[in-house]
Amino acid sequence: xxxxxxxxxxxxxxxxxxxxxxxxxxxxxxxxxxxxxxxxxxxxxxxxxxxxxxxxxxxxxxxxxxxxxxxxxxxxxxxxxxxxxxxxxxxxxxxxxxxxxxxxxxxxxxxxxxxxxxxxxxxxxxxxxxxxxxxxxxxxxxxxxxxxxxxxxxxxxxxxxxxxxxxxxxxxxxxxxxxxxxxxxxxxxxxxxxxxxxxxxxxxxxxxxxxxxxxxxxxxxxxxxxxxxxxxxxxxxxxxxxxxxxxxxxxxxxxxxxxxxxxxxxxxxxxxxxxxxxxxxxxxxxxxxxxxxxxxxxxxxxxxxxxxxxxxxxxxxxxxxxxxxxxxxxxxxxxxx
Amino acid sequence: xxxxxxxxxxxxxxxxxxxxxxxxxxxxxxxxxxxxxxxxxxxxxxxxxxxxxxxxxxxxxxxxxxxxxxxxxxxxxxxxxxxxxxxxxxxxxxxxxxxxxxxxxxxxxxxxxxxxxxxxxxxxxxxxxxxxxxxxxxxxxxxxxxxxxxxxxxxxxxxxxxxxxxxxxxxxxxxxxxxxxxxxxxxxxxxxxxxxxxxxxxxxxxxxxxxxxxxxxxxxxxxxxxxxxxxxxxxxxxxxxxxxxxxxxxxxxxxxxxxxxxxxxxxxxxxxxxxxxxxxxxxxxxxxxxxxxxxxxxxxxxxxxxxxxxxxxxxxxxxxxxxxx
Numbered sequence: 001x002x003x004x005x006x007x008x009x010x011x012x013x014x015x016x017x018x019x020x021x022x023x024x025x026x027x028x029x030x031x032x033x034x035x036x037x038x039x040x041x042x043x044x045x046x047x048x049x050x051x052x053x054x055x056x057x058x059x060x061x062x063x064x065x066x067x068x069x070x071x072x073x074x075x076x077x078x079x080x081x082x083x084x085x086x087x088x089x090x091x092x093x094x095x096x097x098x099x100x101x102x103x104x105x106x107x108x109x110x111x112x113x114x115x116x117x118x119x120x121x122x123x124x125x126x127x128x129x130x131x132x133x134x135x136x137x138x139x140x141x142x143x144x145x146x147x148x149x150x151x152x153x154x155x156x157x158x159x160x161x162x163x164x165x166x167x168x169x170x171x172x173x174x175x176x177x178x179x180x181x182x183x184x185x186x187x188x189x190x191x192x193x194x195x196x197x198x199x200x201x202x203x204x205x206x207x208x209x210x211x212x213x214x215x216x217x218x219x220x221x222x223x224x225x226x227x228x229x230x231x232x233x234x235x236x237x238x239x240x241x242x243x244x245x246x247x248x249x250x251x252x253x254x255x256x257x258x259x260x261x262x263x264x265x266x267x268x269x270x271x272x273x274x275x276x277x278x279x280x281x282x283x284x285x286x287x288x289x290x291x292x293x294x295x296x297x298x299x300x301x302x303x304x305x306x307x308x309x310x311x312x313x314x315x316x317x318x319x320x321x322x323x324x325x326x327x328x329x330x331x332x333x334x335x336x337x
Numbered sequence: 338x339x340x341x342x343x344x345x346x347x348x349x350x351x352x353x354x355x356x357x358x359x360x361x362x363x364x365x366x367x368x369x370x371x372x373x374x375x376x377x378x379x380x381x382x383x384x385x386x387x388x389x390x391x392x393x394x395x396x397x398x399x400x401x402x403x404x405x406x407x408x409x410x411x412x413x414x415x416x417x418x419x420x421x422x423x424x425x426x427x428x429x430x431x432x433x434x435x436x437x438x439x440x441x442x443x444x445x446x447x448x449x450x451x452x453x454x455x456x457x458x459x460x461x462x463x464x465x466x467x468x469x470x471x472x473x474x475x476x477x478x479x480x481x482x483x484x485x486x487x488x489x490x491x492x493x494x495x496x497x498x499x500x501x502x503x504x505x506x507x508x509x510x511x512x513x514x515x516x517x518x519x520x521x522x523x524x525x526x527x528x529x530x531x532x533x534x535x536x537x538x539x540x541x542x543x544x545x546x547x548x549x550x551x552x553x554x555x556x557x558x559x560x561x562x563x564x565x566x567x568x569x570x571x572x573x574x575x576x577x578x579x580x581x582x583x584x585x586x587x588x589x590x591x592x593x594x595x596x597x598x599x600x601x602x603x604x605x606x607x608x609x610x611x612x613x614x615x616x617x618x619x620x621x622x623x624x625x626x627x628x629x630x631x632x633x634x635x636x637x638x639x640x641x642x643x644x645x646x647x648x649x650x651x652x653x654x655x656x657x658x659x660x661x662x
Contacts (some may be wrong), residue, residue: 059525060496157613158382187381187552187614192596192607199606214525217555221598221607244600258530260555262597265578267559269537271530275495 003085004047005208006071006176010080013041013066017078036280040066042232043080045306048225050175053202053209055223055240057216057255061279062229065180068212072097072178086175093123096169100181102161106153112139112164113149120171134171142167143197159190166197170205178210183218195222216259220244228252231279231287238312248309248319250292286316294318341412342369343513343546344393349406351385351392354399360617362388362401364570367643370514373544375537377557377578379593380567383614386550389567390516393548394433395423411513429459432507436519438499442491448475448502449487455506474505478535497528504535511543518550533560554593558582566590569614569625576649586646586656588630624653632657 016037019027027034041063048054056064069075070082072095086094099105106115117135120126126134136146142163153161162182169177179198183191199222201207213219219226219240226243228236228251236249247253254272274291277283286304289295296318304315310323351363363385370376380386391397393408395418408416410430415423427433435441443451452471456462462470468487475483478501491499500520507515517536521529537560540547549557557564557578564581566574566589574587585591592610612629615621621628623638630637632655641652646659 059527159613188554188593188596189381189610190613192598192609193611195598196606196609199604216526217598220600221603240603255526258526260529260533260553260559262555262558262582262594262599264555264559265582269530269534269559271534272527273531275497275528276525 003050005050005085006048006210007083007085008047008071008080009045009083011041011044011067011070011077011082012039012079013063013070013075014039014078038279039232039282040279041070041077044229044234045080046225046227046234046237048208048210050208051202051206052224053211053222054225054227055219056210056212056227056229057214057219058229059214059255059276061231061276063232063279064212064214064229067229068097068178068180068210071095071176071210084176093119093172094175096172096174096177098162098165098169098177098179098182100184102158102165102185103153105165106161106168108153111150111152112144115153115164116149116167116171119168123172125172138167138171141201142170143193157190158186159193162186162194163197166194166201170201174207176208176210178212180212181214182211184213184215191218198222216255217261228255231277231282233287233315234306234313235288235316236312236314237306238314242311246310246323248312248314248323249288249316250294250322251288254291294322342371343374343411344548345369345407345409345412346389346393347407347409349389349392349408350404351388351397351401352404353401357618361620362570362617363392366406366572368565368572368575370546370548372513372546373541374563375540375547375549375561377554377561377564378548378550378567379552379554379557379564381552381614383569383617384567385570386552386567387518390433390518390548390550393514394427394431394516395420396427396433425459428455428512429510430512431514431516432510432512434500434503434507434515434517434520436522438496438503438523439491441503442499444491447488447490448494452487452502452506452509455509459510470509471505474509475502477508477539478502478505479531480505496524497531500524500528500532501535504532504539508539508543508545512545514546514548515540516548516550519552520549521556522551522553529556536560554582555597566593569620570617571625571652572643572650573626573652574649575643575651580649584658586649586651586658587626587653588632588657589626591657592629 014037016035019035026032044067056067058064070077084094113135116138117131120134121131139146144163183194186194211223223240226240227234230251236243236252247256258271272291283290285301286299289299298317304317306313306315309319347367349363349366353360353362366389378386392403403416407414449471453467456467456470471487472483475486480486480501521532549561551557561578563577565572568589574590585594595608598607610629624641627633627637636654641654643650643652646656
């Protein structure tokens with residue numbers, strides 16, 4: 001087993017803490033209501049090996065993007081630590097991020113050559129004389145015709161822009177790429193092209209990915225390890241095939257059962273009830289208990305710790321019971337009509 | 338003798354009359370939808386799937402215009418109707434649900450007023466009757482505490498709730514045809530499942546004909562009876578869900594299906610379609626898919642007509658079902 005390239009220990013991120021001095025004093029004196037604190041990421045720990053793909057999945061508000069931003073160094077954690085072990089300082093900038101919206105993540109006033117070439121020039125990844133060739137190679141590698149290097153971002157389609165975003169990220173020779181919903185905004189046929197590009201680049205350059213998506217089909221396709229989040233906490237984490245073939249956490253099961261698939265025809269949808277609660281005021285105990293068909297008193301009172309069960313980590317008091325039980329009739333699932 | 342279809346669309350052509358000239362968004366669209374049928378209309382951005390919905394519902398605004406063709410609702414032609422006559426149909430006979438429920442609902446009006454307006458546009462009702470019907474409609478789409486929700490503003494509801502309200506409004510007058518344009522694309526997986534279950538139940542119970550517009554084949558795989566695949570303004574394949582997904586006849590349909598990541602091919606390269614859809618201003622002659630098609634031959638340079646293959650239609654001169662057979 002190789003040394004992990006990324007170690008996350010008890011990473012937590014809260015928003016709404018502090019405020020300026022006046023706000024804090026007034027709040028202390030009881031003159032204004034204290035601002036609500038949202039714990040967007042709550043005590044997340046994992047290790048990621050070099051060359052592997054970690055898929056982070058969950059629904060809106062589960063904290064997956066906040067976690068991604070912390071890993072990418074765009075947000076400092078409120079508690080815990082995130083350690084990068086990126087070899088002997090070979091990489092100029094070991095971590096790069098690719099964003100969801102290829103329309104707003106590229107500066108509309110810059111030409112492609114500057115979008116891609118600025119970072120390697122500033123960080124001296126290549127000699128100035130080499131820069132032109134370097135940009136050309138990168139563009140070619142990412143499937144953009146180098147002859148369009150003088151165009152602006154708005155002259156490209158969504159898929160092309162995402163390729164430019166990837167070329168820009170690769171320009172500083174990173175070792176880890178954090179892709180936050182990087183293919184979600186793309187059409188299916190273009191999405192397949194970009195997913196293939198991601199996988200080719202991993203094979204060629206030995207990149208490590210943190211791939212954040214709400215689309216379980218995409219994550220299942222490319223991830224080695226899956227991390228499922230719900231309201232800031234990790235509810236299940238383990239090798240992709242283990243988690244997808246026999247999910248243990250009721251939320252993971254509901255998610256996987258709810259994913260529409262081509263081979264599920266004429267189904268009667270029987271989805272899990274309820275809405276995702278507000279992260280400002282999450283339910284006590286296990287965050288998932290108001291929607292969980294298995295919930296018992298213990299779930300309402302006591303927060304489940306992450307435990308090793310059947311080859312993965314799962315945060316559920318009754319994971320073993322659930323594993324051995326047959327599906328109850330109230331179970332959210334899709335049945336063939 | 339079966340009943341006539343709820344909706345018959347024949348040779349529909351819709352264009353945008355722009356300063357640069359006529360841009361043909363829909364070419365020769367023909368299909369029909371029967372009572373209780375769920376039709377999936379699938380295509381990528383720019384394929385014309387939403388414009389099809391807008392054309393049927395009379396929601397095109399200039400420079401968009403239906404140029405020719407016929408749209409019949411229960412046998413009655415609706416293409417030439419005056420805006421006033423169209424308004425009588427819309428909401429009562431044909432309803433539409435859009436992708437983004439935040440844009441559909443007016444942010445400064447309470448839900449009660451928006452539902453009341455929709456109700457009283459087509460029925461004489463007192464304030465109290467309208468409220469009672471609104472509550473019943475919200476209950477039906479599974480909104481908890483409907484009396485309270487009725488006095489809420491849209492921003493006080495979650496995305497899933499807002500889309501339920503939009504569905505409730507669309508179904509208020511028990512329309513014969515509901516057009517849903519990407520209704521779950523903006524929603525989370527578990528909420529999408531809830532909306533799918535809801536729409537499926539309501540349409541089956543009432544025999545409502547439904548057109549579900551989406552870019553995601555997998556979403557309609559679960560609920561649709563039949564699928565139309567659109568590409569660059571044309572229907573390229575029309576068939577029942579099982580035959581179309583199991584043995585696609587058009588190379589584009591096959592490409593779409595292969596592009597969807599599945600668990601069987603975990604970690605392997607996806608079979609991608611090279612290139613991208615042409616702009617509507619720059620449609621190739623002959624088969625529109627020809628430049629991206631790995632099966633293309635010289636015959637594909639000729640214009641492609643819809644061909645009938647048993648129970649399905651395909652716009653391809655050498656359908657895959659014949660090549661492999």
